[in-house]
Amino acid sequence: MAKRQKRFLVLADRPVNKDGFIKEWIDVGLVAMDSPNDPKPSIKIENGVVVELDGKRREDFDMIDTFIADHCVDKSVAQEAMAIDSLKFARMLVDINCPRSELVRLSVGLTPAKVVSILRELNVVELMMAMQKLRSRKTPMNQAHVTNLKDSAPLLAADAAEAAYRGFAEIETTVGVVRYAPMNAMSLLVGGQTGRPGVLAQCAVEEALELSMGMRGLTHYAETVSVYGTEQVFVDGDDTPWSKSFLASAYASRGLKMRYTSGTGSEVQMGYAEGKSMLYLEVRCIMVTKGAGVQGLQNGSISCIGVPGSVPGGIKTVLAENVATVLMNLEVASGNDQTFTHSIERNTARMLMQFLPGTDFIFSGYAAEPNYDNMFAGSTHDVDDYDDYLVLQRDLQVDGGLIPVTEEGVIAVRNKAARALQAVFDELGLPAITDEEVELATYAHGTKDIGDRNVPEDLRAIDEFMKRGGTGLDVVRALAKRGFKDIAESVLRMQIGKVAGDYLQTSAVYTEKFEVLSAINDPNDYEGPGTGYRLQGERWEKLKNIPQAIDPKDI
Amino acid sequence: MQISEELVRQIILDVLKQEQGEGKPAKRQDEQVPPLSFKELGPAKTGTDRNEVVIGVPPAFGTHMTKTIIDIPHREVLKELFAGIEEEGVKARLVRVNRTADVGAVAHDAAVLSGSGIGIGILCRGTTVIHQRDLEILQNLELFPQSPLVDKDALRAIGRNAAKYAKGEHPSPVPTRNDPMARPKYQGLAALLHNKETQYVKPGAPSTELSVQL
Numbered sequence: 001m002a003k004r005q006k007r008f009l010v011l012a013d014r015p016v017n018k019d020g021f022i023k024e025w026i027d028v029g030l031v032a033m034d035s036p037n038d039p040k041p042s043i044k045i046e047n048g049v050v051v052e053l054d055g056k057r058r059e060d061f062d063m064i065d066t067f068i069a070d071h072c073v074d075k076s077v078a079q080e081a082m083a084i085d086s087l088k089f090a091r092m093l094v095d096i097n098c099p100r101s102e103l104v105r106l107s108v109g110l111t112p113a114k115v116v117s118i119l120r121e122l123n124v125v126e127l128m129m130a131m132q133k134l135r136s137r138k139t140p141m142n143q144a145h146v147t148n149l150k151d152s153a154p155l156l157a158a159d160a161a162e163a164a165y166r167g168f169a170e171i172e173t174t175v176g177v178v179r180y181a182p183m184n185a186m187s188l189l190v191g192g193q194t195g196r197p198g199v200l201a202q203c204a205v206e207e208a209l210e211l212s213m214g215m216r217g218l219t220h221y222a223e224t225v226s227v228y229g230t231e232q233v234f235v236d237g238d239d240t241p242w243s244k245s246f247l248a249s250a251y252a253s254r255g256l257k258m259r260y261t262s263g264t265g266s267e268v269q270m271g272y273a274e275g276k277s278m279l280y281l282e283v284r285c286i287m288v289t290k291g292a293g294v295q296g297l298q299n300g301s302i303s304c305i306g307v308p309g310s311v312p313g314g315i316k317t318v319l320a321e322n323v324a325t326v327l328m329n330l331e332v333a334s335g336n337d338q339t340f341t342h343s344i345e346r347n348t349a350r351m352l353m354q355f356l357p358g359t360d361f362i363f364s365g366y367a368a369e370p371n372y373d374n375m376f377a378g379s380t381h382d383v384d385d386y387d388d389y390l391v392l393q394r395d396l397q398v399d400g401g402l403i404p405v406t407e408e409g410v411i412a413v414r415n416k417a418a419r420a421l422q423a424v425f426d427e428l429g430l431p432a433i434t435d436e437e438v439e440l441a442t443y444a445h446g447t448k449d450i451g452d453r454n455v456p457e458d459l460r461a462i463d464e465f466m467k468r469g470g471t472g473l474d475v476v477r478a479l480a481k482r483g484f485k486d487i488a489e490s491v492l493r494m495q496i497g498k499v500a501g502d503y504l505q506t507s508a509v510y511t512e513k514f515e516v517l518s519a520i521n522d523p524n525d526y527e528g529p530g531t532g533y534r535l536q537g538e539r540w541e542k543l544k545n546i547p548q549a550i551d552p553k554d555i
Numbered sequence: 556m557q558i559s560e561e562l563v564r565q566i567i568l569d570v571l572k573q574e575q576g577e578g579k580p581a582k583r584q585d586e587q588v589p590p591l592s593f594k595e596l597g598p599a600k601t602g603t604d605r606n607e608v609v610i611g612v613p614p615a616f617g618t619h620m621t622k623t624i625i626d627i628p629h630r631e632v633l634k635e636l637f638a639g640i641e642e643e644g645v646k647a648r649l650v651r652v653n654r655t656a657d658v659g660a661v662a663h664d665a666a667v668l669s670g671s672g673i674g675i676g677i678l679c680r681g682t683t684v685i686h687q688r689d690l691e692i693l694q695n696l697e698l699f700p701q702s703p704l705v706d707k708d709a710l711r712a713i714g715r716n717a718a719k720y721a722k723g724e725h726p727s728p729v730p731t732r733n734d735p736m737a738r739p740k741y742q743g744l745a746a747l748l749h750n751k752e753t754q755y756v757k758p759g760a761p762s763t764e765l766s767v768q769l
Binding site for chain 2: 021022207236270305307339341456
């Protein structure tokens with residue numbers, strides 16, 4: 001164009017126009033929730049065996065069909081559930097007179113294509129209503145990412161402490177350099193219990209190492225056990241639904257909480273979506289999870305969010321996959337954990353889909369560090385958004401899982417966590433954390449404010465710790481010996497929790513008194529106004545009292 | 556509605572061009588990079604020379620696709636990796652992994668073929684892994700998952716570090732980089748490029764020994 005219209009020039013510079021948008025490309029499955037290649041719902045059962053699933057005969061099943069047919073579909077309710085018209089079922093999802101328990105009972109009689117055909121009937125507000133009614137745990141909560149670019153242990157400990165102190169019920173780390181994993185896990189173990197006793201911590205790395213760290217008591221749970229919606233992508237991951245089930249059992253047998261991870265867009269991202277819609281493939285993942293007997297799932301596209309985020313209806317689909325998860329009576333850690341846009345408006349709108357109805361974990365990784373330090377390649381919200389988030393909770397009277405804090409309080413827990421880790425490193429013969437490092441970690445915004453550690457030395461030392469069979473009990477001993485009795489006690493209580501196994505229940509977390517809160521003893525009983533989770537009483541007093549609000553008594 | 560791949564590509568490229576702003580010349584779709592001239596030397600063999608690093612490339616590398624997601628020609632990619640390896644006095648050998656376009660698998664296949672047990676796997680768009688044959692496929696020595704951040708300097712450093720591992724040293728890992736905004740900008744395109752790349756995968760096919768004139 002020779003002459004540009006000035007408003008268009010301004011629009012072209014808006015952040016939203018830095019995002020990548022793609023028109024649907026159905027042949028490879030670049031389509032959100034409705035592909036002509038998606039199968040039509042059907043089921044045939046003979047002698048207690050599913051012989052046809054969504055138009056495919058048993059002899060033509062791929063391994064995912066087989067797994068779902070044999071382990072997820074409940075043959076005793078399948079006929080009844082499949083006979084309900086999809087539109088009618090969709091209305092039941094939002095009907096306050098149809099209890100959650102009835103929907104959960106029927107859910108295991110559905111096929112993947114049937115679930116998709118039901119979800120296609122709902123708009124976003126109805127999907128939010130369904131989420132409010134169907135999520136497994138009554139009390140909504142939140143998970144944080146705790147990572148940094150330098151894998152700096154003292155900073156990880158300080159950030160973990162602050163995250164726990166601010167109210168996150170679970171904290172998750174990962175690595176820049178893989179071999180740092182056990183040291184990062186240890187930093188969260190100590191930092192997390194310093195910030196708030198009972199917080200659950202994990203370290204997301206390669207699965208064998210992750211399991212080993214869990215068994216040694218360096219972590220409390222795992223969620224990056226990935227499942228996929230097509231056979232080829234499963235095979236590329238060197239896995240099958242059965243091998244994943246075996247892994248899940250391995251965690252459970254050692255008293256470790258775990259959930260799977262999946263999400264729309266992963267199959268097309270990996271090049272093998274078979275032309276199916278992202279939602280159809282994701283529902284297959286959800287049903288594989290249910291079939292494996294795993295208590296929960298992290299989904300909401302997760303690390304592939306740029307893919308559904310780039311096609312029409314993609315962000316609605318992300319909510320739909322969260323709803324499908326809770327419909328199956330699973331815990332959901334509902335995404336919002338990966339940057340997907342340059343636009344603040346898009347970012348907030350995407351987050352409100354889970355924030356407003358509440359989910360088991362609204363974020364499956366709010367960045368408890370500046371995003372430049374987020375080693376999951378950036379979250380939707382980070383430390384600089386804390387106050388915006390607290391104000392959103394206050395504006396809308398919604399419990400998003402975070403509590404207002406004071407600067408003094410944050411400084412105190414950050415410092416204590418870094419000092420505690422300093423003592424642990426000293427006791428365990430790991431490379432020293434200096435007083436200066438403690439001070440810098442206490443007051444830092446991110447790694448730009450701290451020095452470098454000697455990386456090869458750290459790696460050699462933590463390798464050696466793992467080789468000599470180091471465990472969480474070594475950490476307990478070190479903390480106790482050096483006077484951090486309260487943290488030692490908390491780290492030990494978390495180990496005891498694994499023996500008891502109560503936190504393996506669906507949607508389980510620990511309170512600061514080490515009581516388990518789960519879908520069993522805190523079930524979602526939403527049945528319309530006056531029921532379900534209400535932000536009121538003491539909790540509302542706490543959440544509405546942001547420090548920057550002016551008190552009329554002071555004037 | 557059905558859209559041709561060509562058109563989708565064009566749309567993305569247009570969005571990217573807009574994003575690059577007016578000051579910078581938008582070079583990506585204009586500059587066609589010619590394919591590399593590879594010589595296929597038969598099935599890849601397991602090396603016996605402990606002083607080598609094997610670079611594994613997927614089926615479309617340098618042939619059907621010729622540049623990374625940030626437009627580094629595949630010729631330059633190989634030049635940097637070779638140079639990095641040779642700077643450390645180690646030999647580089649090139650193989651094409653035909654059976655997969657999964658970066659971990661490509662890198663691990665390369666490592667298994669390598670006399671030193673150290674391999675590099677690099678995808679067409681630039682995603683890279685340094686692997687070691689005794690590790691599991693999904694483990695790695697160093698991983699560079701964000702293809703838009705794999706530039707020439709990083710490639711040279713990756714070559715150098717792979718060579719150091721081959722010599723039994725413990726190098727400092729190539730500094731990790733992170734761009735939280737790479738996903739919104741590039742993930743759709745990466746998905747598109749990967750779908751293109753996987754079309755050339757031949758499941759079960761053995762790897763091929765290659766020589767190339769850079």
